Amino acid sequence: MSPIETVSSHTIAVLVDNEPGILARVVGLFSGRGYNIESLTVAQTDVKENLSRITIVTTGTPMVVEQIKAQLDRLVPVHKVHDLTMEGPHIERELALVKVKGTGEKRAEALRLADIFRAKVIDTKTDSFVFEVTGTSDKVQTFVELMSSLGLVDVGRTGTVAMTRGGAAF
């Protein structure tokens, strides 16, 4: 495959006015134009200016990713669009809550693995744990997969948030 057809993953951060319907605008843009959303994270990040930051992980050919950014940029309430994947080194993190049910050796093993992954126990009963684990999506995914044979009953994931390295602001 030529580079033009290579599909790759991009993490895009979008700064938007925190107004009703803005998420629907962004999500509708993706579904209406047939783009992928691998993960999506939204929260207000600037209370004074009433801005929210949307972090989207998407995949596409270079031409499609360029299109996605241009389309996002022309939404009226969008202030800034940054392709973190293209703009140099950045860090990505995801948080997951993972509930595991079991007793005996499986329970002990779950706790040992949680320790290796630096997951925190944030709720426990005699036959269950809820772990809080953070890291890259891959790390979170690996942790969840390991737990699946140890009594995994529930998973909640935030999706990726990301930020550039160094002192430069968004």
Next chain:
Amino acid sequence: MKKPEESATTGADLLVKALIDEDVEVVFGYPGGAVLPIYDSLFKQNKLRHILVRHEQAAVHAAEGYARSTGKVGVVLVTSGPGATNAVTGLTDALMDSIPLVCLTGQVPTHMIGNDAFQEADTTGITRPCTKHNYLVKDVAVLPRTVHEAFYVARSGRPGPVVIDLPKDVLMNKHAYAAPKMPVQHKSYRPQTTPDQKQLEQAFEMIAKAKKPIFYTGGGVINSGPKASKLLTQLVHMTGYPITNTLMGLGSFPASDKQFLGMLGMHGTYEANLAMYNCDVMINIGARFDDRITGKIAEFSPNSKKIHIDIDRSSLNKSVRVDLPIVGDAGEALEGLIKLWKAKQPKVDQKALKAWWAEIDTWRGRDCLAYTQGKEIIKPQYALERLYHHIKNRDHYITTEVGQHQMWAAQFLKFEQPNRWMTSGGLGTMGYGLPAALGVQIAHPEALVIDVAGEASIMMNIQELSTAAQYRLPVKIFILNNQYMGMVRQWQELLHGGRYSESYSEALPDFVKLADAFGATGLRCHEPSKLDDVIKEMIAIKGPVIVDVAVDKAENCFPMIPSGAAHNDMLLGPEDRAARQVSEEGMVLV
């Protein structure tokens, strides 16, 4: 809550004041329960004129016609629920063709939103993908500001329709009006209009060094304002290069000029499409490489360097990869290029240019729009040629419906000026032409406004004859009646083995009697020899007229690039068709 001040007025009054502050003169609309307060405010003033249409879709098309023929923002007023949903086709049409509109929709009171109230629809939800932007106003205090912002958004950058959804309680609540500092801007939306100077210089170098250049320009030039069309004409004359226009760009360069190759694309001229295919430098200004233009992307102008100037960054490198994408307003870019051309006085390779023109002239020699007019049956092309002959020296505006007649109108009517040609390009909305003509006529009461129509399309918004009658709008509806949905029939003939499934216009009305019933005049013409007299009569009649011209039922629109084919693979006439088979890949395209 603060007590309303002495000077406080209702939201509806504030709305009307805000519209007047935006220099709005006309509103196209249809009343209903949720917008009654606005209609009450309209009743109590005499600065805003309201035009009552007969269907909300027509209100939007009329506003589009008004906007496109004046360059101003068109304004629409409809009620909640069905009023808003009926407007959706018009809004989508305006979005696709980049027409600046502000559409005010009524909404149920805020406390009832989400309750499935009577005539409730999720208008902002429904219109989100078919508007440039939309608002739901929940507080009367922000109503005027929202209106001004909506006008700013509608007309800035790449223009488009903006919806303001207005709950009834917001319209009835009271608040003081403070005239805002004009022009009101959006807090963050600032589309780039000034092109990058370095890129313009690069473009200049490419243009100056071209051996087989072509200008390919579109609606962006017209949207930029009449000055951009003048600048385009100036630049094209300075260079001596050929130019072709998209359907949306017709009128931005005088059609009678010898450098004009006609329209390009699916039903464009042979010379325009072959020049696009064979050029070495393509200068796209304000066009978007639409699929009707490019044909098969993989074989689109394979050997050219492409410059693309567009105000919308998302139009650049969307379907066709270009060598030099430039974000900016067409007019500003043209001004920059002209300055560079004047300053640098480039030496164009005249020998190469001469050879290029010679090549183009051989393609022109094919006379791709030729047809044979017999004595018996009127050819649609002939009807339009005669129409043009009689209107060319008058102040005239043309609108169309959608289909064969639209393409023939684009081919056979000559547009010398911008803002004279109103047609549904991107969405292809049948039923566009008559309401659009009404909007044009409102803006230009003295001008000759003609809707070139097909007998099928005209039926889609025929109720607007009643609007024409009410306001004595002397629009002329020139129907090329072939008793078929002609373009559907043409495709069925070429692609579906001549199985004319549901494309026959069964049970047509008697258009002469129909005109009479609506208080208009109906004329009919069957014979080529009587055509001139009928057209003259149509022009002479002061009121609205329907002319029912019976044309050849079997005529197809040529040239044609079949879907999925490249520019150098055109069908020039009926004799071309037997030899070719449309590929399966092409069949799935529309």
